[in-house]
Amino acid sequence: MMGIIGAGRMGTALARVLAAAGVPTALCTARCDRPAADPPPDCTPATLDDVLWHTDPVLLALPFPVAVGLVSGPAGRCGDGRILIDATNPGFCRDRVVPPGLSGGELIASAATGWRTVKAFNTVPAEHLAATRIGGGTVTLPVAGPADAKPPVFDLAGRLGFEPVDVGGIESSREMEALAVLMARVSAAYDLHGRIGIRIAELDRSPVGRGADVAG
Ligand SMILES: NC(=O)c1ccc[n+]([C@@H]2O[C@H](COP(=O)([O-])OP(=O)(O)OC[C@H]3O[C@@H](n4cnc5c(N)ncnc54)[C@H](OP(=O)(O)O)[C@@H]3O)[C@@H](O)[C@H]2O)c1
Structure with a gap:
């Protein structure tokens, strides 16, 4: 069973779509x-203990400071190698909570020593x-983290x-967290009310390029 910690907008919405997709999900x-x-x-x-001890993967849907505080304690050591999905976005916190050049995903991963942390x-x-x-x-879902932890997240x-896309190790959380901030800015600028997504895909192969026009 999958576990979600955080029953706010993100945790509840994810729990709803996962349950609707037939994924057994516990929410705390x-x-x-x-309990939620x-x-x-x-x-x-x-309860939090139920999720921390008996579900896999576990997804963090908490404000970043709360999430990193949680995994810096005993919760960060109880994973026994299970998968921890970090869905947080420190870029939306009022204060700077991540040192320059680092990411929330990396901080969560280094604190959660008992887990394999994947950013998604x-x-x-x-x-x-x-x-x-x-x-x-299809909307692209970037996934960053250790290679052996990504397949179940791709499946979810x-x-x-x-469409999940492997964007590399957990250090790619830097770009993923910046991307989330950029998307929120564009959403606000164009009055999209959060109705925004990304698609990363190979360009269509066009037989007629600019050079061909000039030559032809
Ligand atoms: N909303 C989105 O569209 C979205 C999308 C992608 C990622 N995210 C990320 O997901 C995370 C959660 O976002 P959200 O929009 O779901 O936020 P939210 O609606 O404000 O929910 C936050 C959750 O965290 C809990 N919480 C807050 N302070 C706490 C504390 N001191 N101790 C324990 N629990 C606490 C709240 O529990 P109580 O209600 O019990 O206080 C609530 O369940 C954030 O990192 C956000 O950046 C959000």
Whole structure:
């Protein structure tokens, strides 16, 4: 069963689409004492301990400072090699929470020593997780982290209708987190209300290029 920590907009929206896609999902808050209050249909309300000890993969849908604080404690050591998906975006925090040249994903990965940390789902807006088509193609979902931890995340992304793309090691979180900020700026500038996505794909091969026009 998959686990999600954080029952705000992102955690609840992800739980909803995962459950709808037939992925058994447990949802909890980061507060030890109570399970998520109002989980979406077909999603299991759980405590933080349930999720930390009994689900795989576990996805962090918390404000970055809360997420890094959580995995800096015992929660960061209990993974036994399970997969931790970091969906946070430190770029939206009021204060600078990540030193220049680093990323939230790298900080989460180095704190969560008991887990294999994969950065994913930070570039898709909570309100439009079900909208996975863009310009006649499929929305790209960048995935960064250790090679042996990525296949299950690719599987999840595919089940939700995204096209996962391997963007390298966890250090690629730097670009993924910057991309999320850029997308939010464009969304605001063009009044898209978060209805924004990216597609990274090979260009069509055109038989007639500029040079051919000139020569021909
Ligand atoms: N929203 C999006 O479109 C989107 C998309 C991609 C990635 N993300 C990332 O996902 C993460 C969550 O975003 P969100 O939009 O879901 O935020 P949100 O709606 O504000 O939800 C945040 C969650 O974190 C919990 N939380 C906040 N402070 C806490 C604390 N001190 N201790 C324990 N729990 C605490 C809240 O629990 P309580 O309600 O119990 O306080 C809530 O469940 C962020 O890192 C964000 O950048 C968001």
